[in-house]
Amino acid sequence: MKKLLLLPILFFVTILSFAQDLSYYLPNDVTYNKAVPTPKDIIYHEVGEWHVTHDRLVNYMKAVAAAAPERIKFETMGFSYEDRPQVLLIITSPKNHARLEEIRQQHIKLTDPSQSASVNTENMPIVVYMGHSIHGNESSGANASLVGAYYLAAAQGKQIDELLDNVVILFDPSFNPDGLQRFSTWANQHKSKNLVSDPNSREFNEVWPGGRFNHYWFDLNRDWLPAVHRESQNRLTWFHKWKPNILTDHHEQGSSSTFFFQPGVPSRVNPLTPEKTRS
Numbered sequence: 001m002k003k004l005l006l007l008p009i010l011f012f013v014t015i016l017s018f019a020q021d022l023s024y025y026l027p028n029d030v031t032y033n034k035a036v037p038t039p040k041d042i043i044y045h046e047v048g049e050w051h052v053t054h055d056r057l058v059n060y061m062k063a064v065a066a067a068a069p070e071r072i073k074f075e076t077m078g079f080s081y082e083d084r085p086q087v088l089l090i091i092t093s094p095k096n097h098a099r100l101e102e103i104r105q106q107h108i109k110l111t112d113p114s115q116s117a118s119v120n121t122e123n124m125p126i127v128v129y130m131g132h133s134i135h136g137n138e139s140s141g142a143n144a145s146l147v148g149a150y151y152l153a154a155a156q157g158k159q160i161d162e163l164l165d166n167v168v169i170l171f172d173p174s175f176n177p178d179g180l181q182r183f184s185t186w187a188n189q190h191k192s193k194n195l196v197s198d199p200n201s202r203e204f205n206e207v208w209p210g211g212r213f214n215h216y217w218f219d220l221n222r223d224w225l226p227a228v229h230r231e232s233q234n235r236l237t238w239f240h241k242w243k244p245n246i247l248t249d250h251h252e253q254g255s256s257s258t259f260f261f262q263p264g265v266p267s268r269v270n271p272l273t274p275e276k277t278r279s
């Protein structure tokens with residue numbers, strides 16, 4: 001009898017430990033273009049079920065770009081030391097894509113004081129660079145980029161149309177391809193069949209050098225200014241080609257940590273950020 005009672009409980013626990021499908025992450029008041037593949041269609045697992053490897057991530061970015069060419073242009077910025085492509089999706093409305101180079105040139109003029117006064121900014125989209133997981137073992141960024149790319153490629157309706165009319169998004173799903181590949185291989189290889197949260201689990205204790213670094217064990221987050229590594233050089237070439245208004249840099253904190261805010265100068269904190277979330 002006790003065993004019979006246990007069965008439904010085990011079943012329930014098993015359901016809970018499965019990764020969620022996309023409806024968990026996405027707004028439910030939006031319809032999605034069925035011609036755009038979901039991440040699972042291409043990478044063979046739900047987002048969050050396994051750590052996405054860099055090569056599957058690239059496969060997905062190629063697939064969304066091919067399925068929504070009116071919104072997405074696929075670019076390869078260069079290659080990591082282990083010859084993994086550094087992918088950049090340029091995402092904006094079809095109307096903006098039709099004059100993308102003109103938008104870029106107008107936008108760049110704003111950085112030149114001798115020309116900026118002549119630029120009409122009335123209907124000029126802003127430029128946002130979204131970069132993910134420069135520390136390869138802070139992989140929630142790269143895994144979240146699957147959902148982000150799907151939404152931007154497939155969502156339908158007024159809200160997404162307005163967003164894409166007003167923004168050119170330079171979407172970089174993996175700042176550190178070699179680190180992401182190293183970490184995802186380790187974590188997937190050592191993951192327990194039944195999920196565990198014990199920090200002593202082998203899954204959570206990578207061997208040196210771990211996925212934080214690039215091929216030469218260099219922390220690419222320390223290379224934005226010196227730019228001695230090819231991943232940084234390739235990325236910064238595109239950064240300066242576009243000079244984005246905003247760059248978002250998707251890292252990861254520990255599961256019990258707050259969000260990170262730069263210490264020292266209070267004015268750096270966006271006033272819209274609630275007090276309780278500041279560390």
Ligand SMILES: [Zn+2]
Nearest residue numbers: 135138251252
């Ligand atoms: Zn980090």
